[in-house]
Amino acid sequence: MGGVAVLILLAGVWGSWGVAQHVMLTKGREQGTVAVARCDGEWCAGRYAPVSAGSTARSRVVIAESVAVRVGGTYAVVLKPGTDEAVRSGPAGVLFAWVPLGGALLLASVVVAGGLGRVRAGWVLAGSGVALLTAAFVAI
Structure with missing residues (x-):
């Protein structure tokens, strides 16, 4: 389950980096x-x-x-x-570029909390995902 959670997070980073590299490294x-x-x-x-x-x-x-x-x-x-x-570009562009990672954080939180039994870590991942998605929504 730990490998699955890491794979989900890596997929989120990979999905975000295609756009984020252009916005962040200007x-x-x-x-x-x-x-x-x-x-x-x-x-x-x-x-x-x-x-x-x-x-x-x-x-x-x-x-x-x-x-x-x-x-x-x-x-x-x-x-x-x-x-x-x-x-x-700008703050809205950076946050919007990382939206796939926010979704991956939410998905990984379920795997970590349910599959690994690490409830607190799951809540931290879920909170991070919700914070990222909410910030992107507000910025755009």
Whole structure:
């Protein structure tokens, strides 16, 4: 059961790191804002205005559509290297990137409390997961 709990937590970190690395390690990455003009299915697109040195303006970048992205809104973003795909930056972007880890913490808490009999550790994991998910919800 301990191995299963560790595997769940590693999967949560792995699922989060794909976006979190771009948001947290911004040195040398293109940073700017995107003004969302239209949304289509899972993606929204808009004009990119650079903020960081060396970044160039683009007529169209895409950002994943979520409950936090609306047509007409302007959002601080970081561009993924070599693509026209943007991810939210700032505190809201960091918290949103780690949402998969929050879910993994909740799932692992059940395994730790029920499977291992470590109720206190399970409550700590569950509390951490709820805190992370709540902070992401409030920030976005």
